[in-house]
Amino acid sequence: MAAASLTSQTLRVPTPTSLSLSSSKLPLSSISLRSHPRRSLVVYVSSDAKPTVLVAEKLGEAGLTLLKDFANVDCSYNLSPEELCTKISLCDALIVRSGTKVSREVFESSGGRLKVVGRAGVGIDNVDLAAATEHGCLVVNAPTANTVAAAEHGIALLASMARNVAQADASIKAGKWLRNKYVGVSLVGKTLAVLGFGKVGTEVARRAKGLGMSVIAHDPYAPADRARAIGVELVSFDVAIATADFISLHMPLTPATSKMLNDETFAKMKKGVRIVNVARGGVIDEDALVRALDSGIVAQAALDVFTVEPPAKDSKLVLHELVTATPHLGASTTEAQEGVAIEIAEAVVGALKGELAATAVNAPMVPSEVLTELKPFVVLAEKLGRLAVQLVAGGSGVKSVKVTYASARAPDDLDTRLLRAMITKGLIEPISSVFVNLVNADFTAKQRGLRLTEERVILDGSPENPLEFIQVQIANVETRFAGAISDSGEVTVEGRVKDGVPHLTKVGSFEVDVSLEGSIILCRQVDQPGMIGKVGSILGEENVNVSFMSVARTAPRKHAVMAIGVDEQPRKESLKKIGDIPAIEEFVFLKF
Numbered sequence: 155m156a157a158a159s160l161t162s163q164t165l166r167v168p169t170p171t172s173l174s175l176s177s178s179k180l181p182l183s184s185i186s187l188r189s190h191p192r193r194s195l196v197v198y199v200s201s202d203a204k205p206t207v208l209v210a211e212k213l214g215e216a217g218l219t220l221l222k223d224f225a226n227v228d229c230s231y232n233l234s235p236e237e238l239c240t241k242i243s244l245c246d247a248l249i250v251r252s253g254t255k256v257s258r259e260v261f262e263s264s265g266g267r268l269k270v271v272g273r274a275g276v277g278i279d280n281v282d283l284a285a286a287t288e289h290g291c292l293v294v295n296a297p298t299a300n301t302v303a304a305a306e307h308g309i310a311l312l313a314s315m316a317r318n319v320a321q322a323d324a325s326i327k328a329g330k331w332l333r334n335k336y337v338g339v340s341l342v343g344k345t346l347a348v349l350g351f352g353k354v355g356t357e358v359a360r361r362a363k364g365l366g367m368s369v370i371a372h373d374p375y376a377p378a379d380r381a382r383a384i385g386v387e388l389v390s391f392d393v394a395i396a397t398a399d400f401i402s403l404h405m406p407l408t409p410a411t412s413k414m415l416n417d418e419t420f421a422k423m424k425k426g427v428r429i430v431n432v433a434r435g436g437v438i439d440e441d442a443l444v445r446a447l448d449s450g451i452v453a454q455a456a457l458d459v460f461t462v463e464p465p466a467k468d469s470k471l472v473l474h475e476l477v478t479a480t481p482h483l484g485a486s487t488t489e490a491q492e493g494v495a496i497e498i499a500e501a502v503v504g505a506l507k508g509e510l511a512a513t514a515v516n517a518p519m520v521p522s523e524v525l526t527e528l529k530p531f532v533v534l535a536e537k538l539g540r541l542a543v544q545l546v547a548g549g550s551g552v553k554s555v556k557v558t559y560a561s562a563r564a565p566d567d568l569d570t571r572l573l574r575a576m577i578t579k580g581l582i583e584p585i586s587s588v589f590v591n592l593v594n595a596d597f598t599a600k601q602r603g604l605r606l607t608e609e610r611v612i613l614d615g616s617p618e619n620p621l622e623f624i625q626v627q628i629a630n631v632e633t634r635f636a637g638a639i640s641d642s643g644e645v646t647v648e649g650r651v652k653d654g655v656p657h658l659t660k661v662g663s664f665e666v667d668v669s670l671e672g673s674i675i676l677c678r679q680v681d682q683p684g685m686i687g688k689v690g691s692i693l694g695e696e697n698v699n700v701s702f703m704s705v706a707r708t709a710p711r712k713h714a715v716m717a718i719g720v721d722e723q724p725r726k727e728s729l730k731k732i733g734d735i736p737a738i739e740e741f742v743f744l745k746f
């Protein structure tokens with residue numbers, strides 16, 4: 155299979171005078187996305203039935219109430235992997251916390267019905283993102299509502315570890331009074347290294363400064379000025395671990411962070427270092443931590459998260475007397491759970507309605523104002539893709555597509571990801587059984603060996619409209635309609651948005667103008683009087699309503715292309731009658 159690639163380039167051309175007439179006259183707020191539910195932007199559910207949301211782990215009441223207003227909600231906790239796979243084929247959305255593995259099998263078992271996975275929390279390491287994307291399933295999370303709870307738990311573990319609170323509590327309950335054994339260490343004046351200076355790490359750092367600690371941080375992606383603003387110095391990983399009296403972990407679990415703390419890195423730490431982990435168990439090599447605790451390199455550890463949860467009952471790490479352990483409680487405050495439940499319910503309902511999610515994990519996030527502006531162009535993009543592919547002769551194999559966006563806007567002021575995804579959808583769906591959306595468009599194109607290149611043409615003029623026209627060209631294919639081949643040899647269609655409605659404005663080298671609202675008949679004929687009347691009366695006799703008609707010609711009495719928009723699909727016999735008109739050289743019926 156040919157490697158797929160998405161490339162782009164930019165050209166600057168003066169605006170032809172005819173282009174200035176094509177802008178939308180409607181205020182953007184009055185433009186609605188006229189699209190079948192199957193063609194919604196990201197995901198869709200059948201409009202005639204309420205969607206079903208499976209909530210597989212306990213979720214706050216406020217979130218459940220929001221979900222129930224919109225969907226049938228099935229709260230089934232503690233499902234086995236097999237039970238989850240069985241249930242999932244009846245669900246449009248799934249909501250989980252960190253305790254449910256959403257594996258490839260789950261997506262495969264859903265039979266294409268699962269459209270959204272909502273992770274009621276931050277970490278998405280329990281969701282197979284690659285499988286979700288391949289199945290066109292959006293994954294959303296709730297990235298902000300539990301930040302403070304996790305930071306507070308980190309600080310609670312830090313302080314209680316330093317003062318042996320958990321161990322002392324267990325001993326006093328066992329009838330002992332060990333005042334000498336549980337002498338702790340002070341926090342004030344000590345150096346805390348925060349590894350992962352994101353939302354939780356930043357809040358931990360802020361609080362630790364309040365406790366009089368000196369805070370350094372390591373995060374390859376965090377801006378130094380954000381750290382400086384709260385009096386934290388960003389340092390290299392090696393400096394952080396070699397300098398710290400306390401290390402607090404706050405990075406996600408990824409292949410790059412897996413077992414970041416291991417025999418080698420423990421050996422570089424200050425002897426007697428104390429470690430807090432409220433991130434993910436997998437960022438520490440747990441066997442290496444046991445060795446470091448036994449050897450005295452690590453004086454104590456406080457752990458909320460484990461590689462396997464729940465950990466084995468005889469886990470050496472959990473049972474170690476220098477370890478304080480909690481069962482993944484970082485996000486477990488009443489306030490955080492209500493917040494997370496609302497955040498995830500809103501994201502899932504929005505996604506099921508076809509809205510782009512602000513917390514999408516496996517799809518581009520497009521700001522809502524950009525989306526509003528692009529809506530009619532999104533419809534145009536998909537329709538041009540559908541039109542172009544229908545002009546290709548069966549068996550040709552669509553491999554190379556060039557998309558040209560003409561706009562007066564600067565390239566970085568026009569986000570084309572959504573348009574590209576919808577063109578891909580339009581190109582692929584009519585010739586396959588694959589459902590394409592914003593989530594899986596690039597993946598599906600790549601899988602099919604479809605190479606889509608993007609080119610920007612910058613027009614002089616007002617940048618008020620995001621786009622003047624979109625052109626789709628398919629190279630190296632046979633066509634069903636020779637009139638669609640441009641002078642440069644590609645199947646070419648071009649369109650604009652007029653008064654909020656997508657129009658086809660070019661076929662091959664012929665400039666036409668037909669609204670893309672119903673279906674289209676394209677005829678190529680010898681230009682001569684009476685053609686419009688002949689075709690019009692055949693359609694009229696068949697009670698087929700013509701919505702638009704447009705003729706373009708190379709020169710008087712030479713070749714012409716007639717584009718006819720029709721509200722109903724003509725019968726085969728009527729199409730044949732059109733084809734039988736002697737001057738008609740070829741015709742094609744195209745539907746969306």
Ligand SMILES: NC(=O)c1ccc[n+]([C@@H]2O[C@H](COP(=O)([O-])OP(=O)(O)OC[C@H]3O[C@@H](n4cnc5c(N)ncnc54)[C@H](O)[C@@H]3O)[C@@H](O)[C@H]2O)c1
Pocket residue numbers: 276277278297300301304349350351352353354355372373374375376404405406407410411432433434458459482483484485486
């Ligand atoms: N224990 C709990 O209940 C609980 C609660 C909330 C969050 N968490 C976990 O805490 C972690 C952080 O959450 P967050 O909301 O702050 O996420 P975040 O995305 O805001 O921050 C993560 C930070 O880690 C950084 N990072 C990535 N790779 C790194 C590396 N190799 N070294 C150092 N830093 C690296 C990122 O740049 C980012 O700034 C996540 O793993 C999340 O799942 C746990």
Ligand SMILES: O=C(O)[C@H](O)COP(=O)(O)O
Pocket residue numbers: 251252253274275276277278300482484485486
């Ligand atoms: O990543 C997170 O948000 C936390 O680990 C919380 O996980 P939980 O929802 O399972 O408590």
